[in-house]
Amino acid sequence: MNNKILLNPPKNILNIFYKKEFILFLVLILLIIFNSQISPYFLDLYNLIDSTFLFSEKAIIALSMTFVIIARQIDLSVASIIAVSSCVLGYTTSIGLPTFYVISLTLFSGGVCGAFNGFIITRYAIPSIIVTIGTMSLFRGLAYSFLEDQYYNKFPDIVVKLGSDYLFGYIPYSFLTFIILTLCFAFVLHKTIIGKRIFAIGNNPDAAKYTGIDVDKYTFVLFTMNGIFSALASIFLSGRLSSVRPNIAFGWELQIITMVVFGGVYIYGGSGSILGVFISIIILGMLSFGLGLLNVPGVGIIIFTGLLLIISIGLPSVIKYFRNQNE
Amino acid sequence: MILKFIKNRDFILFTIIFIILVAVGISNPNFVTLKSLSDVLTDTSILIILALSQMIVILIRAIDLSVASNLALSGMLISLLSQIYPDLPLIFFILLSCGIGTLLGLFNGLVIAVLKVPFIVTTLGTLSIYRGLIYFVSDGKQVYSHEFSDSFLSFIHVRFLSLTSLFWFAVCVFIIIYILLNYTKFGRNIYALGGNPEAAKYIGINENRYIIAAYVLSGFFAGLCGYLWVARYSVASTQIAIGFELTVISACVVGGISVMGGLGTVTGCLLGALLIGLIRNALPAIDISQFWQLAISGAIILIAIIINTKTEQRKEKSIMLEKD
Numbered sequence: 001m002n003n004k005i006l007l008n009p010p011k012n013i014l015n016i017f018y019k020k021e022f023i024l025f026l027v028l029i030l031l032i033i034f035n036s037q038i039s040p041y042f043l044d045l046y047n048l049i050d051s052t053f054l055f056s057e058k059a060i061i062a063l064s065m066t067f068v069i070i071a072r073q074i075d076l077s078v079a080s081i082i083a084v085s086s087c088v089l090g091y092t093t094s095i096g097l098p099t100f101y102v103i104s105l106t107l108f109s110g111g112v113c114g115a116f117n118g119f120i121i122t123r124y125a126i127p128s129i130i131v132t133i134g135t136m137s138l139f140r141g142l143a144y145s146f147l148e149d150q151y152y153n154k155f156p157d158i159v160v161k162l163g164s165d166y167l168f169g170y171i172p173y174s175f176l177t178f179i180i181l182t183l184c185f186a187f188v189l190h191k192t193i194i195g196k197r198i199f200a201i202g203n204n205p206d207a208a209k210y211t212g213i214d215v216d217k218y219t220f221v222l223f224t225m226n227g228i229f230s231a232l233a234s235i236f237l238s239g240r241l242s243s244v245r246p247n248i249a250f251g252w253e254l255q256i257i258t259m260v261v262f263g264g265v266y267i268y269g270g271s272g273s274i275l276g277v278f279i280s281i282i283i284l285g286m287l288s289f290g291l292g293l294l295n296v297p298g299v300g301i302i303i304f305t306g307l308l309l310i311i312s313i314g315l316p317s318v319i320k321y322f323r324n325q326n327e
Numbered sequence: 328m329i330l331k332f333i334k335n336r337d338f339i340l341f342t343i344i345f346i347i348l349v350a351v352g353i354s355n356p357n358f359v360t361l362k363s364l365s366d367v368l369t370d371t372s373i374l375i376i377l378a379l380s381q382m383i384v385i386l387i388r389a390i391d392l393s394v395a396s397n398l399a400l401s402g403m404l405i406s407l408l409s410q411i412y413p414d415l416p417l418i419f420f421i422l423l424s425c426g427i428g429t430l431l432g433l434f435n436g437l438v439i440a441v442l443k444v445p446f447i448v449t450t451l452g453t454l455s456i457y458r459g460l461i462y463f464v465s466d467g468k469q470v471y472s473h474e475f476s477d478s479f480l481s482f483i484h485v486r487f488l489s490l491t492s493l494f495w496f497a498v499c500v501f502i503i504i505y506i507l508l509n510y511t512k513f514g515r516n517i518y519a520l521g522g523n524p525e526a527a528k529y530i531g532i533n534e535n536r537y538i539i540a541a542y543v544l545s546g547f548f549a550g551l552c553g554y555l556w557v558a559r560y561s562v563a564s565t566q567i568a569i570g571f572e573l574t575v576i577s578a579c580v581v582g583g584i585s586v587m588g589g590l591g592t593v594t595g596c597l598l599g600a601l602l603i604g605l606i607r608n609a610l611p612a613i614d615i616s617q618f619w620q621l622a623i624s625g626a627i628i629l630i631a632i633i634i635n636t637k638t639e640q641r642k643e644k645s646i647m648l649e650k651d
Binding site: 074120124125126127129130131133134135136137138139140141142144145148149251254257261267268297299300302303305306307309310313314317318 | 390438442443444445447448449451452453454455456458459460462463467573576577580586587616618619620621622623624625626628629632633636637
């Protein structure tokens with residue numbers, strides 16, 4: 001009976017209720033209503049806009065991580081790449097390079113780290129989770145051995161402006177970048193042949209290879225891209241914090257993967273959408289902002305995120321179990 | 328015959344450990360005294376116990392990333408208890424710590440086996456949940472050494488044959504897991520399940536039961552290490568053992584446990600843990616800054632994985648050639 005539904009979806013307006021994105025959207029609306037009832041400060045436009053500073057950097061990485069996870073890979077080293085690129089950013093500024101070179105070298109360093117991941121994964125055919133567990137400590141360790149107990153606090157003006165200033169006095173540059181990137185990523189993933197191929201690789205890498213897709217090339221490029229976007233996020237983050245230590249962005253990989261998986265992207269690849277990830281990012285952002293207004297400490301938010309991650313993935317099998325019981 | 332023995336992985340690891348010992352001993356003779364080596368063994372004991380229990384999980388193609396948080400939460404809970412009731416018997420604390428660990432491991436196992444949440448998502452989630460709960464129960468405060476009873480702290484420093492009881496704990500765990508994996512039905516089924524889950528199902532192995540069992544064992548030993556860790560460092564804080572799960576996994580990987588499942592020996596795992604422990608202790612002895620340690624262990628993990636995969640792939644190739 002289930003098969004029939006899958007094969008011939010009836011043209012019914014009610015179908016929209018079965019869409020993951022729609023359910024996420026409902027959750028978002030409920031969350032906003034709930035938050036605005038609990039705290040009068042929640043629906044303040046300035047507060048809301050300012051709260052985007054807290055998640056925009058992670059969100060930028062989450063977008064490229066979506067590609068990586070849809071292609072049946074995972075990258076646990078993103079936070080450590082941020083540490084490396086921030087060090088490059090701080091170092092190149094401290095030796096007085098012009099701003100253009102500072103930013104290009106920062107992005108380049110992220111790309112090199114990502115390419116290193118991609119090279120090991122494709123060249124030796126090792127699962128990405130194990131490789132990136134290794135590079136997670138390697139990259140973080142490089143940042144530690146380079147900076148030791150020092151820190152950088154001088155960055156080019158434009159980096160500081162990007163990290164903490166607003167366009168027209170309203171829209172933070174980091175949030176604006178995130179919105180533009182969301183549109184680009186959605187276009188590439190859902191409207192181009194590249195996106196179709198990434199889905200194909202995630203669904204069945206072997207079959208994809210036989211249809212003539214260069215799976216290794218795609219994997220390599222995706223990891224390199226993930227590195228570059230981590231470096232981009234590190235520029236915004238360093239500009240906002242205006243101080244770089246080797247432990248910068250510690251533990252972010254988990255939060256970023258939570259954003260992606262909560263947005264309905266299947267952790268073993270092959271399905272997911274940018275829209276879902278976008279809504280999930282906004283939900284998680286509003287959630288921690290709301291909890292923050294209620295004076296819930298950061299630890300509470302950590303526990304909450306972990307629970308949310310497990311529940312959001314475990315729930316479908318619970319529902320399925322009860323549905324089978326009823327039948 | 329001899330050639331086969333030399334190509335044996337465990338033998339290679341043993342040789343590497345020996346070479347490092349000699350090399351470090353030449354540059355710093357104080358490192359190879361009996362006292363200092365026994366310190367190294369004491370320092371590595373917790374890593375050995377956790378690596379051996381992690382090995383069971385890795386054998387069935389999964390990973391338990393929550394062990395360090397599990398260890399820290401069990402350790403913190405018994406520390407808080409000993410703060411209030413310092414006079415309870417020691418064995419009670421140890422059993423309680425193991426019990427808490429077992430429950431936390433059981434939760435992992437149930438979520439993975441029953442709710443079918445992928446292991447990586449589950450254990451990443453519980454990694455932060457358990458760590459968050461430590462802040463929650465302790466209010467972010469530390470339990471200091473003077474707040475523990477004397478027997479609580481001194482037990483693991485009792486020496487037998489000039490080795491601390493902490494190390495003897497590791498020896499016991501090694502023997503238990505060695506017997507469990509090599510001489511029982513449970514162990515054979517674990518290897519079968521990791522080697523080929525589909526085939527294992529056809530011969531009637533209940534996959535879910537073994538997944539839960541593996542995570543329960545991993546949780547039990549993490550709980551045991553919770554007591555050992557707190558007693559060894561005489562302090563319980565929210566930060567204990569943070570990031571230690573990666574060291575544990577790298578010990579397994581260096582020891583030749585294949586992350587593709589079903590491959591690896593208990594002795595190899597022990598040697599892998601010893602090698603990592605030795606390197607961690609040897610770096611300060613030859614004046615390498617502590618800031619380099621993380622990068623060096625990351626590099627070692629990567630090299631070990633690459634070597635592992637290459638030897639595995641070569642074996643697969645040779646099997647295919649024999650068929651032809």
